[in-house]
Amino acid sequence: MLRRPLLQVMRQFVRHESESTSTTPLVLERSLNRIQLLGRVGQDPVMRQAEGKNPVTIFSLATNEMWRSGESEVFQGGDISQKTTWHRISVFRPGLRDVAYQYVKKGARIFVEGKIDYGEYMDKNNVRRQATTIIADNIIFLSDLLKEKE
Template sequence: MLRNVSAQILRQLVRHKTTGTGMTLEKSLNKVQLLGRVGQDPVMRQLEGRNPVTVFSIATNEMWRTGEGREITQKTTWHRISVFKPGLRDVAYQYVKKGSRVYVEGKLDYGEYTDKNNVRRQATTIIADTVLFLNEPYRYPQDEQDNQDEE
């Protein structure tokens, strides 16, 4: 009995019947949450006749134990982030830095583009609605060495 009531309430939440058209509109959800480190400083791009966009990538890591020796294996996945919202776009461009730990919330977007060799390619992008800065950038060991060489 309780399951039937719950199912009816859920159906009412996700469906809306429009009056006069006979159509039923269903709500849907496209939401992504990522927590990771920025792979490179952001770039702001603007195509002719379009609003600018800030683009950067973040890496997320997945770890698990394998085998009898319980060795730890790690897989890194890279995600392309695009920020279109004017205020957020400018703040992300100014403050996101390579190595920063960030939380990104947004939606998945699939698209196509033609590369410089005239080959059509598919791209998956996260369109960011929220970018939270969690700490200062991680200092990569090679960056530390470069700084010492300059002194």
């Protein structure tokens, strides 16, 4: 199997300023925007469609962080604290969007992979608000859906 040195591979993705012939160098570099969440669904999904845009399935997902406070974390003493973080999940991919709308239910335990998106919108009072959304690429169902429907 032919292997190329790391530097040779990296040169495929990055064009250095000295190699560019134009006044403004074009830099092509790899970046990563990935998020993985494991939690429980906070509400049944809704499907929305804006004018001229593809439909989107939206639901909330809760993740919990727990820690023990006190003198020593090794012993059972100390108080256990918990923080819940809520995430807005948006599913645009046609097949996944429809499956999420049909099968994701409040309370279900799911694993979501995707990317994080920061955006702005105008609320009902014409105030500009910021929104953080997780754009789901993959959803893995961890709850037994068949038992929940019976």
